[in-house]
Amino acid sequence: MQNNDKLDFPRLSRKESLILEMLVSSTREIFGLEMVQASAGELKRGTVYVTLKRMEDKGLIESRTEARTGGEIGIPRRLYRVTGHGKRVLEAMNTARDVVFAV
Amino acid sequence: MKSSFPKLAVYVINAGLSLALIIVSSFLIVYVSRDRKWMASLILLIMTLMLSFAVQLLRTIADLPKRPQRLKKAPGVRFISLVDFFYSAEDVEKTFKPIVSDWHKEYFRALAAQGVWRSRWINIKYRYRFAQAMGLCKAWQLVDKVIGVVSSVMSK
Numbered sequence: 001m002q003n004n005d006k007l008d009f010p011r012l013s014r015k016e017s018l019i020l021e022m023l024v025s026s027t028r029e030i031f032g033l034e035m036v037q038a039s040a041g042e043l044k045r046g047t048v049y050v051t052l053k054r055m056e057d058k059g060l061i062e063s064r065t066e067a068r069t070g071g072e073i074g075i076p077r078r079l080y081r082v083t084g085h086g087k088r089v090l091e092a093m094n095t096a097r098d099v100v101f102a103v
Numbered sequence: 104m105k106s107s108f109p110k111l112a113v114y115v116i117n118a119g120l121s122l123a124l125i126i127v128s129s130f131l132i133v134y135v136s137r138d139r140k141w142m143a144s145l146i147l148l149i150m151t152l153m154l155s156f157a158v159q160l161l162r163t164i165a166d167l168p169k170r171p172q173r174l175k176k177a178p179g180v181r182f183i184s185l186v187d188f189f190y191s192a193e194d195v196e197k198t199f200k201p202i203v204s205d206w207h208k209e210y211f212r213a214l215a216a217q218g219v220w221r222s223r224w225i226n227i228k229y230r231y232r233f234a235q236a237m238g239l240c241k242a243w244q245l246v247d248k249v250i251g252v253v254s255s256v257m258s259k
Contacts (some may be wrong), residue, residue: 032205033208045202046232046236047236050198052201073211074203077201077204078201
């Protein structure tokens with residue numbers, strides 16, 4: 001994603017950081033509506049998937065379409081989980097934040 | 104097609120009318136016509152005609168077809184066709200289809216709970232959210248393009 005070597009330090013928006021924290025703390029894959037409901041108004045239904053798509057492009061998370069069990073109606077949901085890179089980025093961001101606030 | 108008028112109601116009304124006819128006819132025959140047999144016959148004939156007319160009317164009402172129901176597409180399906188035209192397949196798959204999926208989940212849940220007005224309100228809200236996502240997606244694409252152009256100019 002980042003061809004420029006000077007921009008190697010990962011940058012996360014508040015929403016991206018919140019989503020990563022949710023995914024890291026969850027033991028299973030979660031879907032967008034769950035994240036919206038758990039965020040207490042911080043994430044919106046209309047914009048969460050745009051953010052998730054961008055995060056997926058950055059390699060922070062990965063997703064798959066939910067398997068249908070039969071008898072269900074509507075379009076299948078999309079399940080998200082954090083990648084190894086996403087976990088490392090979140091750790092780096094948390095460490096950086098701790099250092100900044102310690103000073 | 105099924106009628107909206109319940110069959111049981113037709114039977115109950117028919118039985119009530121028949122009983123009323125028997126009572127009225129007996130009363131008329133006994134107290135009004137007395138010695139005039141022709142009058143009793145006329146009353147019986149009129150009553151029979153009235154009853155058959157009422158029965159026929161009730162049957163017609165019972166067999167009236169309901170207004171035909173139209174098959175409706177699930178909400179948001181047309182929006183998917185729209186974004187299919189303007190956005191990449193990846194954007195549709197990863198951004199817009201999940202929105203419509205949530206839309207369906209909430210919409211059908213509201214319908215199952217007999218919340219017709221709530222389901223309509225969900226439709227309105229999700230139309231707005233869908234438009235919001237369309238705008239935001241294009242805006243980010245534009246920002247990425249501008250950043251790409253600026254960084255390529257800077258690198259030269």
